Amino acid sequence: MARVRLTDVTKRYDDVTAVNEMNLDLKDGEFVCLVGPSGCGKSTTLETVAGLTKPTSGEILIGDREVTNLPPKDRGIAMVFQNIALFPHMDVYDNISFGLRLRDFPQAEMDERVEEAARVVQLEGMLDRMPDEMSGGQRQRVAIARAIVREPDVFLMDEPLANLDAKLRVNMRTELQRLHKQLDTTIIYVTHNQAEAMTMSDRIAVLNRGELQQIAPPLTCYNEPANRFVAGFIGSPSMNFVRSTVDGDRLEAEGYSVSFDTATVDGVGQGDEVEMGIRPEDVYLTENSEEAIDPSDSIAVETDVLEPMGDQIFVYLKSLAQAAGSGMGDAEERAGLLMSVDPDTDIGEDQSAEIVLDRGRLHLFDVATGEALSHGVVRQAATTTEGGEDSAQVD
Ligand code: ADP
Numbered sequence: 001m002a003r004v005r006l007t008d009v010t011k012r013y014d015d016v017t018a019v020n021e022m023n024l025d026l027k028d029g030e031f032v033c034l035v036g037p038s039g040c041g042k043s044t045t046l047e048t049v050a051g052l053t054k055p056t057s058g059e060i061l062i063g064d065r066e067v068t069n070l071p072p073k074d075r076g077i078a079m080v081f082q083n084i085a086l087f088p089h090m091d092v093y094d095n096i097s098f099g100l101r102l103r104d105f106p107q108a109e110m111d112e113r114v115e116e117a118a119r120v121v122q123l124e125g126m127l128d129r130m131p132d133e134m135s136g137g138q139r140q141r142v143a144i145a146r147a148i149v150r151e152p153d154v155f156l157m158d159e160p161l162a163n164l165d166a167k168l169r170v171n172m173r174t175e176l177q178r179l180h181k182q183l184d185t186t187i188i189y190v191t192h193n194q195a196e197a198m199t200m201s202d203r204i205a206v207l208n209r210g211e212l213q214q215i216a217p218p219l220t221c222y223n224e225p226a227n228r229f230v231a232g233f234i235g236s237p238s239m240n241f242v243r244s245t246v247d248g249d250r251l252e253a254e255g256y257s258v259s260f261d262t263a264t265v266d267g268v269g270q271g272d273e274v275e276m277g278i279r280p281e282d283v284y285l286t287e288n289s290e291e292a293i294d295p296s297d298s299i300a301v302e303t304d305v306l307e308p309m310g311d312q313i314f315v316y317l318k319s320l321a322q323a324a325g326s327g328m329g330d331a332e333e334r335a336g337l338l339m340s341v342d343p344d345t346d347i348g349e350d351q352s353a354e355i356v357l358d359r360g361r362l363h364l365f366d367v368a369t370g371e372a373l374s375h376g377v378v379r380q381a382a383t384t385t386e387g388g389e390d391s392a393q394v395d
Contacts (some may be wrong), residue, residue, distance in 0.1 A: 009058030036207035
């Protein structure tokens with residue numbers, strides 16, 4: 001186990017800045033996913049920790065040691081990559097123990113470590129199998145066992161599940177979480193798959209264009225995204241965004257009008273533009289909303305396409321332009337909101353409906369910088385039940 005710290009790490013390739021002033025401080029035993037779109041600098045960041053790439057500037061510490069210029073073998077790390085590079089002519093035992101044999105480990109200790117690692121990844125009884133006699137998932141477990149026997153301070157994993165089929169990938173996610181619980185080792189895990197990051201990590205580091213956008217527990221990234229990028233990247237389907245203008249205590253957009261509590265948002269005044277963000281599950285049919293609704297917050301819409309998913313239905317709503325029959329603009333312009341509703345909801349395509357946005361879960365972002373201005377645009381309800389009206393509502 002070890003703490004890992006990156007201080008102002010920058011990596012430039014000619015005119016490309018792959019990683020820009022990255023600051024990360026990972027706790028002992030923490031499982032952190034680096035997540036972001038392709039090319040955002042995830043692998044480069046990991047490679048600087050591994051020692052496969054030397055940063056242009058900045059400093060890297062593993063435990064209390066500065067390792068910025070140390071070769072990979074002296075860093076106390078083990079890596080697992082997307083491409084499972086097993087030696088085809090060696091059985092599982094020899095593949096797992098390869099690194100130990102290079103270092104002339106005593107046979108008895110090597111046997112012990114290999115057996116323990118095989119137990120952890122559930123490959124007991126398979127030590128004499130050859131790689132071509134194993135499934136993709138089993139081969140990936142051999143690769144993980146090979147990392148485990150080295151007893152590293154830090155595991156570095158770069159998309160290790162990317163080549164597995166969808167079902168196996170989900171199983172392996174659970175296995176990696178179990179592995180992390182058992183080994184209690186710091187894990188840095190690179191993935192472009194936000195669902196993988198959400199389900200496995202203690203904290204997610206979201207990267208974009210070489211820069212750290214937010215590092216926080218998965219649900220914090222989900223519920224309190226630091227900016228519009230994180231809001232759009234984390235969560236599937238993605239958050240809806242609607243450009244709107246402040247008009248008194250209302251947010252007005254084409255086809256939408258929502259009241260808000262001006263005290264919840266600092267630095268926004270009359271006539272300012274803000275980006276409103278709302279997740280599909282926070283859009284409700286007015287008739288299904290459990291809370292009392294100000295009628296002026298109920299928005300008339302028309303449904304477009306439905307996607308029944310089994311556990312929920314995704315309902316695409318037409319934008320005003322589309323509903324008016326002039327939906328010939330580009331896709332972005334035409335897109336209305338996406339709403340998710342219970343599977344037993346009585347709803348069809350091309351119908352009129354009334355929706356409301358959950359104002360407690362409506363996000364506002366600065367149009368220019370993308371920074372979050374507010375998560376929720378109503379003040380939290382008072383918890384006290386003193387006084388007439390409140391107590392009258394307590395049944
Ligand atoms: P990710 O892992 O998030 O997909 P990378 O860290 O691989 O992103 O790459 C970040 C950026 O750095 C990309 O623009 C990529 O093209 C560039 N890059 C990475 N490695 C090299 C290299 N060896 N030479 C030049 N550019 C590179």
